[in-house]
Amino acid sequence: MTGPIRLLHLALLVIGIGAAAALFVIFGHAARAAWRERRSRPVLERGRIALAAVGVNPRVDRSDIGLLRALPRRLQVRLFVELMPSMAGTQRQRMAALAHEIGLAGAAEGMCYSRKWWRRLRGVRLLTAVGGGEGVVPDLLFDRHPAVRAEAAEWAGQHPRPEIVERLIKLLETPEAVGSWVLRDSLLRIGIPCIPALAAYLETHSGAQAEPALEVAAGLADPRFSAAAVRLCGDPEPSVRARAAALAGAIGGDALVRRLETLLVDLDEAVRAAAAASLGRLGHWPAATELARMLRDPAWIVRSQSALAMRRLGSPGHLLLRRALDDPDRFAADIARQVLDMPETTAERDQWR
């Protein structure tokens, strides 16, 4: 038994050392964090006041800059990341210039060249917060790490230069490269400057490649997307037709309304529902009778969206909804009842978007 007992003694020794190390980390880390926080609190407070003064006052006090420059890098980062999101316009520009002056933006740019992905990620995040990075971040849209690519796309959302917009739109062909949400969100944040490139993209793309672009276009609701919307309402993919119908409802116009009316008899229920919702959104009351007919559609989503669309049409829709209460089709009568019961705000929210 001496062998196993020796082994157990050794195991106990290792466990004891491990437990002591764990206790040291738990209490040591807590003590260190508390000490650092206590020590940096007055410095941070002074830095906060100096930074706010630079943001508000066009005349920069050199002593404020000196104070900020003297702060340790981690505190500089903390201050800028804390204050920059609530700044806009000239205040933000001033603070971005200050970040440059004290070397914070330069340090962040340096991090973007690091071989470690997490340092590149931190670099882009810092540049997104404090501004700058035009020379280095666009290349990171094609970085080998997905998180860095996604962060670069978020940065691009704040820098609507034509070549950056072009790159973002090019990524719509493979949205999984940066994450579809980041891409769509960045393009929507860019807004008007991305419309010409996005319209051109939609002219030439269809199917799955057009879907995220259609969602962005519907959010921007610009008439320059009309031609693409008309074309994509005839796309073979039902999900694309549904998105195109939503875009048509966001833009409006005779051609698109006519196209929407044809989609009311589409074979796919999601497309019919989107077309009905879009006609309601446009307030196209001549479609009220057709929408009333759709209350008898076999698909719940179509009946529901048609009824909500009728409610949005105002008096003609309300009248037909009330008539539908006596419809021999029980499903039509039921959905009309439910939508008429709904509080105003609720009906607005449930509309297809």
Add this chain to the structure above:
Amino acid sequence: MSAYEVAAWVLVKLEWAILAYFLLVNGWYFILLASAGLEMRRHALLSRGQARWKMLGSRVVPGISMLAPAYNEAATIGESVRALLALYYPNLEVVVVNDGSRDETMAVLIDQFDLAPIHPIFPRRVSSAAVVALYRSRTHPNLVVIDKQNGGKADALNAGLNLATGDLVCAIDADTLIEPDALIRMVRPFIDDDRVIAAGGTIRIANASKVESGRIVETRVPRRALPGFQVVEYLRAFLFGRLGWNRLGGNLIISGAFGLFRRDLMLAAGGYLHETVGEDMELVLRLRRTGYERGGAHRVDFIPDPVAWTEAPSSLRVLARQRDRWQRGLSDVLWRHRGLLFNPKYGRMGTIVYPYFLVNELFAPVVEAVGFVGVILGLLLGAINWPFAILFFLTAYGLGALLTLTALVLEEMNFHRYHTFGDRVMLVVWALLENLGYRQLTVVWRLKGMWNYVRGSRQWGKMDRTGFTTVRKTPPADATDAGKKARA
């Protein structure tokens, strides 16, 4: 060979088998721990400095429907629903399901949220007990309330699922307190990766913490032993148990108190299963299994920082019922999905994760009990050497305590949720004492759960709660009257 010698021989061999099992289990724990450490580091690097607030202003985030089943929650439902409606998420729908409460839950809801009854029709995609009435709020457009006949939690969640419209569904318990930014953190894996079908967050124990308006305002470690043990138990389970699985083949469990799922897949899978008390684990297994079988998405992520707080049982009786139910649920789910065992068709879920749950989770109490009884008999019969037994016990105890202390290290290094020195001392105290009595009690309860499962018990068990450390408001009399009138 005499009977005594045979018994001694069996006991010695049994002890060697137990020792082998001990090494296997603890080896696995240390692999999980290493994996959790790596995963935590990756998570910290990915989330450090992330501007989550940007998501609040986004028009393209996936919609989330919170499903909150409620049964006899009149005292707290108003506060709970208001806390849900105030979560930081731009595209949120709250679906409250009153599961046939016998108290004034429905009346309180009607009164406090100005509910308007609407014609109760909806697409019945998954089965549930009959819906009595359907309400929409005049003041909160994103609030839906379903009043249905009692059918249990799974049934209530299915009813909510029928009405939910979000891309993602978040299932919670009515008494769960969710941190305001938890959804923004939890949705991240879904928007970063299309292959994610479900995600779970950390559940922490709120006993002794201070609650105001449905939010934790001061975190404290309970000074009472039973909730205290559960605090360290939960930290260990979530911070290295579940996190570790992210790298080793994915999780099989997402807590029923706080989990996010893709709605389309839930509906395609038929929603929650009524016939089991482990409905949350069963759903995760079914979703993953279907994903593997159809060649579709099957990834389940655990994210350590979205936090939900829950009240842990503070009496032995209630805790025993809870552990009994958990063990019955585990037994039932593993039996239902026994086809996964060592089946390479299901990848690492079949070859690593399922066998681990079978050996380390399901049969652990059996082996522990046999080992314990065997050691006592062996010592009485003189078949086992005393110094060896004592050293073995100390090693087992030390390993258990070391694992829990390491979970506390992960907590301290990454989340730092307990601020005072006294709280940290208490965490260490509970971690050191947990294996002396409490763990053995859980073994007994789990064995009882297995026995009850074999006998066919499907009871949920009554879960009495004492309530959080907060001011509880009773519904005013006029409120309940108004509610009754509205229902009439």
